[in-house]
Amino acid sequence: MANPTGIGASVRRREDARFLTGRGTYTDDINRPGQTHAVFVRSPYAHARITGIDAAEAMQAPGVIAVLTGADMEADKVGSLPCGWQIHSKDGSPMKEPPHFPIARDRARYVGDAVAVVIAETREQAKDAAELVMVDYEELPAAVTSLKALEGGAPLVHDDVGGNLCFDWHLGDAAAVDAAFAQAAHVAKLDLVNQRLVPNAMEPRAALGEYDRATGEHTLTTTSQNPHVIRLLMGAFVLGIPEHKLRVVAPDVGGGFGSKIFHYGEEAVVTWAAKKVGRPVKWTAERSESFLTDAHGRDHVSHAELAMDKDGNFLALRVATIANMGAYLSTFAPSIPTYLYATLLAGQYKTPAIYAEVKAVFTNTVPVDAYRGAGRPEACYLIERLVEVAAAETGIDKAELRRRNFVPASAMPYQTPVALQYDTGDFAKNLDIALPLVDYDGFAARKAESARRGKLRGIGFATYIEACGIAPSNVAGALGARAGLYESAEVRFHPTGSVTVFTGSHSHGQGHETTFAQLVSERFGVPIENVEIVHGDTSKIPFGMGTYGSRSLAVGGSAIVKAMDKVERKAKKIAAHMLEAAEADIEVKDGRFVVAGTDKALTIGDIALQAYVPHNFPLDELEPGLDEQAFYDPKNFTYPNGCHVCEVEIDPDTGVVQVVSFAAVDDFGRVINPLIVEGQVHGGLVQGIGQALYENCVYDEESGQLITGSYMDYCMPRADDVPSFTVRYHEDQPCTHNPLGVKGCGEAGTIGASAAVMNAVVHALSEYGVTHLDMPATPERVWQAIRRHTPAQAAE
Amino acid sequence: MYAFTYHRPKSVADAVALLGQFEDPKLLGGGQTLLPTLKQRLARPSDLIDLGQIPELQGIREEAGGLTVGAFTRHAQVAHSETVQRVIPALASLAEGIGDRQVRNMGTLGGSICNADPSADYPAAVVALKATVRTDRREISCDDFFTGMFETALEPGEIVTAVHFQKPDKAAYAKFRNPASRYAIVGVFVAVFGSEVRVAVTGAGPSVFRADDMEAALAQDFRADALNGASVPAAGLNADIHASADYRAHLVRVMARRAVEACG
């Protein structure tokens, strides 16, 4: 009998009733007695020397309690926001790591850089007073784009970082690649831009600092994906508060997409200021502040070349990428265009030699860091666009060219030339499922039908593989991570058989409260209503690393399994004692502890009661209680993979692209809750389509002002922009090294979708001779491309 | 938002009286433009005079063969009005294409035309449908009302009370919307009154304008192909990150063709 709330059941998300009826508790919903409000004074210039700050008038304004600056923080010995990952350049030198103070001290380096903070009785009073803070700026020329920042004579973002170059890194075997290119029958080349994006979580960032004079304890409530990471970074490096006196709480968090992983200056400011003013201090970003100050994503400029033999077999791949870091190094920024990007450049292909060079550049823009997919979408986009160009140039069908070069399932585990070892994956199978699903053979007929209506039609593929889990701590450490990357869990049975699970993962939209509870329900036959998932509070949960990189189930879920293993081992002993049987004879069946071959059985509830009321209990062998903790550090990354196929129609009169169909075939390993997985895929696809067609973060190249600073200009995809998706998955290739066989599904949609859409767009435009278009494929870009390639119209 | 005093008069006369009393008062329509402006602290009125409770400013009625729409009529009310759908269906569908549902449920006809956003939709209808703008003190012809980017012929403190639209023989509006804001990058309203054809273009220029060449061509021969030789020059058109002047000029012709085709 299948457990209706066990593994594989499409249980509806338990948390949704709370969220959909407005009963969630987000950071901004929390109000403390005596609470004050912080508003930041932010630089209106991309680059300026701060020559003086006069707060006298602001201090006189109604309700103002304090105006604090970088100098005040310096006086209190507040440190710089640390970077959690160190990269070394080709020459062995460490990356340049200029200080990043929570409030700028002598120079502002991007529009929105904090220059002072006003603390007042009300938010409006703080805003009013912020306008009265007189900052003397001496405007400096700005380095805005990565390419311009690298040019000789470009303004320096940090005086001691010559050429604005943070690091110049490489991966792979250059000599082997050169040799392969020398042999090539054909080389496909492509220049491409992976444009900058604004993450746009629905809930803006917020932070509430509190200080208890009686105990000396600080509490920070913040919109974070990983409260323990914030506690560690802020406590140890920025404010010098020991862990036992610092509690970090991330309550309900309304979306993160990576942007809430990082330790932001505002968190340190409210924590520090709460002690200074002796009252709680709250800050909540306005949407325009989010645009200016949330870490952005992507922003790569790349050149790529693929060498092939005469049959289209890939011989080697060469990639050079310039990655924009923004003005300072955000928490995990250096890892994104390196170990989360270049290591994925093999994709699903058995390309024997790969060489990648990555230059990371400082510019006068907000820092860039992980954004859903984080490096992997950039890698997938590059490979899959290049493969499509190769197919067009060689005349080999694009599905066939991919199939010819796939790493075969029989070659698993497979060591790529760029450091990763794929454990499982059957890429041909994904394609085999996808082709009939999208009626690939019927494309020509559909194209003809579109043409009758005056429309262009294109079909595009993207196959992707990602490295998730992030990952074994020792591997990550060897690659430069300054933290461990395991996960923690505690499974606590209560005397009457209900359960509380404490997880180091953090849910900000992923549905952990449902999926994680299903794991417990499956294992012990406990109804899901009797399982509570607790996360996000460092005073309750064991030290955990949080949620990013599609890691929650693969790493956090595995930690829960390990804790449940311990519970089960103990429960068996108790059951054996209670049932007067040998421990070896106790079997767990449908959540019941049964003496093999008999009808003698106990439920976990019976056992839990005995564990807490140990009247009939092996006290000389066992401690009372049923409460176990585990940490899980995986052996490898997990490798979700799949095949996405997109079809678009283009109106050549206007250039408007419409996604008419989209199919995603994914291998996420074992699927615990199909409904949630499908939801994650849908959201990811929309985000990927958003990058392909709509989203574009634009700074003015001279002034460094953010032009797309609101939804009037920054285009988010909406429900009516996307078709109804066809989503399929198979479970034939479970992960071999975690106990659940799961791989992760949170980022997959975003990783494959942009490439699939752009391949379809370029395919549709290929009849005009268009071979590439940079994202986003806005109507005007498409129209201009058509016009450039249409002699009659170009002359017009 | 800076602090202000809020007023809710029950008649146009009361609103006019209030306007005269304060230093820097501002009329509040549906608030879809004004409130974001206040939230961003780009304006600092001393007093807000909400027009939402004034019966004279409400309602849609047939008048002299055309339609009179009260200034405080919300976009959704115009879109869903059976009267509008019967008398000037193109006006209903224009209203249905404004912004999103939330904006249509709040934004008003009066607010839209008084704001005279270069990318607003209604100005095209006002001009193409030979409308008359009625205020607390006079009537203004559509050809005189819109005077520039965010500028109208209204005097300080003048309140728009209603707009009277003439009923065309046939009409249609074709809009190319900004994918982000959903305002018009280009909107073309084509209306036929006997032998007269009016082609009003919004979104493309600093203010709504009539495409004379297109009007002449269509008066000769009311078919989309008649527009083949006609165009609007790109010079002087708006340009931003979403659309260059060239692209806008091109879109004017495409949208004009579509509007003509939709006229049937």
Ligand SMILES: Cc1cc2nc3c(=O)[nH]c(=O)nc-3n(C[C@H](O)[C@H](O)[C@H](O)COP(=O)(O)OP(=O)(O)OC[C@H]3O[C@@H](n4cnc5c(N)ncnc54)[C@H](O)[C@@H]3O)c2cc1C
């Ligand atoms: C997200 C979004 C999308 C939008 N998309 C579109 C779109 O696609 N197309 C489009 O056309 N518009 C669009 N709009 C604008 C919207 O439809 C409103 O028409 C517009 O904001 C103004 O109307 P309102 O009633 O909200 O006026 P308000 O914002 O209240 O007022 C605007 C101005 O008009 C003045 N005013 C208001 N009523 C009168 C009156 N009776 N007499 C004199 N002065 C008056 C006010 O004092 C103020 O200066 C959009 C707005 C938003 C926020």
